Amino acid sequence: MLDVREIHSFYGDAHVLHGVSLSVAKGEVRALLGRNGMGKTTLIRSIMNLTPPQVRAGDITFKGESLRGRPSNEIARRGIAIVPQGRRLFPSLTVTEHLTVLKPASVTTGWTVAKAFELFPRLAERRDHYGNQLSGGERQMLAAARALMIDPELILMDEPSEGLAPVMVQHLESIILELKAAGLSILLVEQNLFSALAVADQVTVLEGGRVVYEADAQSVAHDPGRLNRHLGVC
């Protein structure tokens, strides 16, 4: 479904991704692991064509069509949603507005405000709060609910468990499994190996802007030592 082939991304003259390739199949969860500063966010931003970074070489295709150089709003409309690192909620919008701003309340197909609130009942209680008045867990739920409103086929989640309490991380895992069961594909950036392994089908590790390890979840379970060497101690 998503195919990233040999992309090279730059911040100005700084060469950050060195020929990264990766794919996500339909209905699959791929975990993208790597320590701080290894290029995970850079890869996510390259896929959405958010600048910086600049993608100077390589190709990115989604359902067989090239995305490179297209405006990010068009990429989103083709069915890729992003849950950005740090959530990036809108401080001037209420919880409900975060959802209706992307899809008018009158549209009843696909994800609706009611369905999002069903998945995240907590958000329904907070519906009139502003983006900056929510707890860390609520913020993450809202970032995920917002992404769903564009009825994506693929969601790019950049460290959704960052800063969450363990119980919230577990909740998040169950949500990811639920979305996967509904047929969504997910590219999940994580630093938390155990959280990633709880939901992922495939694992990719980035180091210094290169893919240094790739395996399916079963083989990781059989030989966790190799993965651990790449991630340092997790």
Next chain:
Amino acid sequence: MSGLSLFQLLNGVTFAALLFIVASGFTLIFGLLRIVNLAHGALYLMGGYCGYAVASASGNFFVGALAAMVCVGLAGLALDRGLLRFVGGNELRQVLLTLGVAFVVNDLLLVVFGGDTFTVPTPDFLRGALHVGTMFYPKYRLFVLGLGIVLFCVLWLMLYRTRLGALIRAGVDDPETIQAMGINIRRIFLLTFMLGAALAGLGGAVGGAFLTLYPSADAEILVFSLAVVIIGGRGSLLGAAVGALMVGLLNSIGQVMFPEFAYFVIFGPMALILAFRPYGLFGRAA
């Protein structure tokens, strides 16, 4: 030194309403879109002349005001798409560019309309005076006051109760993220810019009926609008209303009580407010 009469107080409040009409457009563009549009006064003047020409030809003030909004809104489209997009984000270039546009527009209007003063003809039912308490007050000025209040409500509802308003607020908060969610934010910003310009046009048509139009009226209204938005806080609708009220009233007080210091009476307090609240009364850091 004489006290301020009710008549002069009303003059201040009705002038404030006009200032709000013009400054609300300015705050959309300068405050929300962060575009330093020094051509806002020129857009006002363009709206004034356009309103004058169409109202005179059609014999209908409201047709003139509508034409001014449409015409200046389209001028805003040309300004944003044709020029401003090449200097996006660079404030110094925006200042120089829009100031240049202001001079050009001003000269073009001088060529077309000459140096005479004009007054936009008002409809019959708004001529004359109304009994207010113990005195008579011009109906037209009260109409402007009503228009300012209605406009405040309409803009407030638009910004805080419609999806377009939510899109604008989200775009101002974080244009990159809303774009990554599938929204063409450039189009939303262009629409906002055109709306801001159209409001300058409306202000010109409405103001041209009681302040008169003359070649340098644009600089004056620009300075007042700047004062309103800076006092109230960039991008705040409530700030624009409160700022307009302050500037309108201070202007009246200055003219009546300290005619030699009329400008100081406005800009002295403005400097004082900025010293304590650098983002204005209702503004917040970007």
